[in-house]
Amino acid sequence: MVGSVENGGEAVEILPDHFDPTAVVPEPLPKVVESDGELVNGKSNGDREIVLGRNVHTTCLEVTEPEANDDFTGDKDAFMASILARYRKTLLERTKHHLGYPYNLDFDYGALAQLQHFSINNLGDPFIESNYGVHSRQFEVGVLDWFARLWEIEKDEYWGYITNCGTEGNLHGILVGREVFPDGILYASRETHYSVFKAARMYRMECVKVDTLVSGEIDCADFKVKLLAHKDKPAIINVNIGTTVKGAVDDLDLVIQTLEESGFTHDRFYIHCDGALFGLMMPFVKRAPKVSFKKPIGSVSVSGHKFVGCPMPCGVQITRLEHINALSRDVEYLASRDATIMGSRNGHAPIFLWYTLNKKGYKGFQKEVQKCLRNAHYLKDRLLDAGISAMLNELSSTVVFERPWDEEFVRRWQLACQGNIAHVVVMPNVTIDKLDDFLSELVEKRSTWYQDGKVKPPCIGTEVGSENCLCTLHNK
Amino acid sequence: MVGSVENGGEAVEILPDHFDPTAVVPEPLPKVVESDGELVNGKSNGDREIVLGRNVHTTCLEVTEPEANDDFTGDKDAFMASILARYRKTLLERTKHHLGYPYNLDFDYGALAQLQHFSINNLGDPFIESNYGVHSRQFEVGVLDWFARLWEIEKDEYWGYITNCGTEGNLHGILVGREVFPDGILYASRETHYSVFKAARMYRMECVKVDTLVSGEIDCADFKVKLLAHKDKPAIINVNIGTTVKGAVDDLDLVIQTLEESGFTHDRFYIHCDGALFGLMMPFVKRAPKVSFKKPIGSVSVSGHKFVGCPMPCGVQITRLEHINALSRDVEYLASRDATIMGSRNGHAPIFLWYTLNKKGYKGFQKEVQKCLRNAHYLKDRLLDAGISAMLNELSSTVVFERPWDEEFVRRWQLACQGNIAHVVVMPNVTIDKLDDFLSELVEKRSTWYQDGKVKPPCIGTEVGSENCLCTLHNK
Numbered sequence: 001m002v003g004s005v006e007n008g009g010e011a012v013e014i015l016p017d018h019f020d021p022t023a024v025v026p027e028p029l030p031k032v033v034e035s036d037g038e039l040v041n042g043k044s045n046g047d048r049e050i051v052l053g054r055n056v057h058t059t060c061l062e063v064t065e066p067e068a069n070d071d072f073t074g075d076k077d078a079f080m081a082s083i084l085a086r087y088r089k090t091l092l093e094r095t096k097h098h099l100g101y102p103y104n105l106d107f108d109y110g111a112l113a114q115l116q117h118f119s120i121n122n123l124g125d126p127f128i129e130s131n132y133g134v135h136s137r138q139f140e141v142g143v144l145d146w147f148a149r150l151w152e153i154e155k156d157e158y159w160g161y162i163t164n165c166g167t168e169g170n171l172h173g174i175l176v177g178r179e180v181f182p183d184g185i186l187y188a189s190r191e192t193h194y195s196v197f198k199a200a201r202m203y204r205m206e207c208v209k210v211d212t213l214v215s216g217e218i219d220c221a222d223f224k225v226k227l228l229a230h231k232d233k234p235a236i237i238n239v240n241i242g243t244t245v246k247g248a249v250d251d252l253d254l255v256i257q258t259l260e261e262s263g264f265t266h267d268r269f270y271i272h273c274d275g276a277l278f279g280l281m282m283p284f285v286k287r288a289p290k291v292s293f294k295k296p297i298g299s300v301s302v303s304g305h306k307f308v309g310c311p312m313p314c315g316v317q318i319t320r321l322e323h324i325n326a327l328s329r330d331v332e333y334l335a336s337r338d339a340t341i342m343g344s345r346n347g348h349a350p351i352f353l354w355y356t357l358n359k360k361g362y363k364g365f366q367k368e369v370q371k372c373l374r375n376a377h378y379l380k381d382r383l384l385d386a387g388i389s390a391m392l393n394e395l396s397s398t399v400v401f402e403r404p405w406d407e408e409f410v411r412r413w414q415l416a417c418q419g420n421i422a423h424v425v426v427m428p429n430v431t432i433d434k435l436d437d438f439l440s441e442l443v444e445k446r447s448t449w450y451q452d453g454k455v456k457p458p459c460i461g462t463e464v465g466s467e468n469c470l471c472t473l474h475n476k
Numbered sequence: 477m478v479g480s481v482e483n484g485g486e487a488v489e490i491l492p493d494h495f496d497p498t499a500v501v502p503e504p505l506p507k508v509v510e511s512d513g514e515l516v517n518g519k520s521n522g523d524r525e526i527v528l529g530r531n532v533h534t535t536c537l538e539v540t541e542p543e544a545n546d547d548f549t550g551d552k553d554a555f556m557a558s559i560l561a562r563y564r565k566t567l568l569e570r571t572k573h574h575l576g577y578p579y580n581l582d583f584d585y586g587a588l589a590q591l592q593h594f595s596i597n598n599l600g601d602p603f604i605e606s607n608y609g610v611h612s613r614q615f616e617v618g619v620l621d622w623f624a625r626l627w628e629i630e631k632d633e634y635w636g637y638i639t640n641c642g643t644e645g646n647l648h649g650i651l652v653g654r655e656v657f658p659d660g661i662l663y664a665s666r667e668t669h670y671s672v673f674k675a676a677r678m679y680r681m682e683c684v685k686v687d688t689l690v691s692g693e694i695d696c697a698d699f700k701v702k703l704l705a706h707k708d709k710p711a712i713i714n715v716n717i718g719t720t721v722k723g724a725v726d727d728l729d730l731v732i733q734t735l736e737e738s739g740f741t742h743d744r745f746y747i748h749c750d751g752a753l754f755g756l757m758m759p760f761v762k763r764a765p766k767v768s769f770k771k772p773i774g775s776v777s778v779s780g781h782k783f784v785g786c787p788m789p790c791g792v793q794i795t796r797l798e799h800i801n802a803l804s805r806d807v808e809y810l811a812s813r814d815a816t817i818m819g820s821r822n823g824h825a826p827i828f829l830w831y832t833l834n835k836k837g838y839k840g841f842q843k844e845v846q847k848c849l850r851n852a853h854y855l856k857d858r859l860l861d862a863g864i865s866a867m868l869n870e871l872s873s874t875v876v877f878e879r880p881w882d883e884e885f886v887r888r889w890q891l892a893c894q895g896n897i898a899h900v901v902v903m904p905n906v907t908i909d910k911l912d913d914f915l916s917e918l919v920e921k922r923s924t925w926y927q928d929g930k931v932k933p934p935c936i937g938t939e940v941g942s943e944n945c946l947c948t949l950h951n952k
Contacts, residue, residue, distance in 0.1 A: 053605030060617035065837040094609035129529030133570035141536035165820035313820035344641035344789035
């Protein structure tokens with residue numbers, strides 16, 4: 001409804017007789033269900049209720065039936081153009097003030113605009129052409145080869161595809177693991193992305209949650225205890241190459257060592273590496289434990305819209321070819337094979353990735369990773385200087401700090417929050433200038449939130465360790 | 477490799493020392509696994525081997541590392557521009573000669589090109605804003621409302637989202653069914669899309685295949701037998717609103733009646749309607765059985781890139797709000813809710829759909845549906861006139877006919893084939909002129925295939941009914 005109201009009364013839609021706008025229920029949403037604490041990352045959030053975003057039904061842009069003479073008057077075109085222009089302005093502002101999610105918002109795909117006229121669909125297997133000719137497999141396989149080289153697996157030993165997002169990569173990796181070990185138990189740390197627990201539920205798998213260290217890494221002592229308690233069944237492990245909230249990197253080598261020490265031979269476990277963001281940054285960080293198929297891992301997934309940057313979500317999935325034959329089915333209708341989660345697949349995403357990888361190359365990414373880590377350290381240091389509790393994991397560009405008191409401020413900077421903590425993910429588009437703007441606004445606002453002493457800044461010692469907490473208790 | 481070879485030797489890539497091109501295995505593909513006949517639509521294809529498409533690894537466009545002076549020389553930019561220009565030419569040609577898949581390739585989203593600069597992501601629930609501000613939920617909910625109205629469900633009673641493709645819709649619908657009836661048995665006809673059987677496998681559900689009539693519709697007599705054999709467990713039914721190969725529409729009313737007659741009360745079954753293509757065409761066809769939430773159905777999915785037309789695959793999923801609460805989890809990190817299959821979601825797709833729905837409206841779609849059905853009849857009649865076996869289901873624009881003998885011809889026109897049949901799906905972009913081109917080429921080529929009498933046109937009586945078959949046996 002608002003679409004026409006905002007237009008200052010110049011509505012052009014025809015509302016049919018039986019479509020009474022006053023009859024529209026403004027809040028058609030289910031009651032907010034309190035999380036059961038199981039699928040939410042990390043610790044329970046105690047008494048604090050989860051703050052959910054606004055109800056979109058009250059602000060949606062209704063689709064309206066064109067009038068008979070629209071082609072002649074051009075009213076409808078003008079109306080839509082005005083909506084799009086306003087929307088573009090919002091996107092510009094929102095892009096400028098974004099800090100909370102690990103998306104690189106800085107890209108220029110102008111050279112690819114010419115391709116938007118085509119319905120590009122890589123339905124089926126990336127390596128086997130389907131009969132549908134309007135595809136981009138030649139770009140897709142080029143991108144996959146680049147990642148196979150990054151993660152050290154030969155061209156004739158891997159299989160993979162460009163996914164719709166990190167979740168699809170996790171769904172695929174865990175499904176492959178389950179097909180390899182039908183009675184395997186899924187192990188994942190408490191700070192694992194919610195898609196992994198969703199997979200366990202979807203696939204009807206037994207799932208064991210493993211504790212985490214304060215850093216957010218998997219606690220291998222607890223992992224060992226849990227492995228030993230379930231020695232009779234194979235293990236399928238999700239290893240986080242950068243957790244969602246704290247950017248913690250699980251120690252892959254220690255995970256493998258723990259498995260071996262617990263009596264799991266290499267033919268009795270399957271490791272999926274969820275490298276959503278850091279899967280692409282880690283290879284360029286010195287001292288980082290290497291993600292490599294030379295180690296006994298089964299699959300790696302990474303998001304394409306995060307560090308690379310892409311107009312729409314996408315991801316890269318690489319797995320061992322030997323595993324995929326069990327999973328796949330030839331589909332004659334396609335003249336191709338069905339080994340992905342989705343059937344039809346966005347053919348534009350591989351071209352975006354191909355374009356950026358070609359432009360930047362390994363060296364370009366290395367430079368950007370260095371810049372991100374440097375800027376993340378800058379942010380953490382300035383926060384601590386200002387007396388604000390903050391933590392930055394060594395291999396990460398995710399700066400965790402006390403949750404701002406004002407939800408309006410959280411929304412303005414689009415911060416991701418959990419319990420008493422918030423984070424900023426420093427991506428290539430996050431400059432020092434932008435961080436300075438954010439810092440000065442935070443410091444200024446914060447002085448008003450806590451000025452009368454009635455509310456105090458939250459203690460986040462449990463979440464980030466007391467040494468990083470500057471609350472009144474820990475900052476003596 | 478070919479990327480640089482095709483460039484006439486003007487390769488600009490740096491190949492590192494350890495990256496020996498001669499070491500690249502040209503055929504890193506698994507052996508072609510014969511289908512087990514279970515996941516392929518329809519009847520077994522007897523002795524004919526499935527023809528798979530070409531191996532893409534031999535033609536892929538390698539990603540190459542930029543040279544240090546690329547910015548200065550512009551060589552790399554020029555190289556990439558030349559690849560893209562050539563690719564665009566291929567897309568134009570391939571789009572022009574496409575007939576086999578149900579994609580409307582005729583769209584103009586020029587007005588939306590301005591949005592390609594933004595990373596638009598509707599992560600989480602469409603109805604609850606997440607903290608990530610660069611989203612398009614206001615368009616998404618507008619589109620969902622349009623479909624809710626089409627399928628007769630109130631705004632405060634439905635839930636839905638824009639999916640990545642028809643498969644995601646089926647995965648979601650069947651998952652909701654399974655969550656409603658954890659021990660339910662999935663029933664689907666043999667000619668059901670392969671994604672439904674994939675879902676059964678992923679979700680570890682018992683799955684019963686139901687026979688089909690020659691038309692491709694579900695055989696409700698066989699359905700009844702199978703229901704009665706499993707009366708102890710609830711039923712989850714996939715109803716095809718247009719099968720993949722023959723475009724057959726299952727009779728929803730008869731399916732419901734069969735359930736009732738077999739003793740299944742409304743609280744013991746869940747119906748998911750897979751309306752991939754025809755879900756959007758059917759409402760505009762007179763005499764077609766209506767898909768409506770006034771009937772005891774649980775969910776409907778439809779593809780967005782098919783009849784509407786969209787640069788990338790997408791779909792619309794509508795389900796009952798009452799069912800979704802059981803499935804969903806609040807995710808504090810997002811300030812939203814996780815009730816979709818994917819987490820991050822393409823925010824451009826809803827804008828494409830919103831744009832087209834606004835431009836065309838219900839009336840525009842009605843006109844296009846009429847045109848498609850008319851042109852499909854034209855094609856079927858001309859095929860029969862030329863002595864070529866052909867069938868067209870009453871409510872469909874999918875013309876089924878004898879599979880062309882020459883695979884090169886099949887690839888040129890991008891026909892989808894199965895066993896001895898092929899099909900053309902008449903979409904809004906398929907004009908009479910295009911059909912005439914296709915027909916004259918087919919008739920001309922066909923006369924050469926069969927001229928010496930050694931090879932005969934295949935009999936497709938089993939697939940399409942003897943009354944539609946013009947083979948030497950049936951055409952007496």
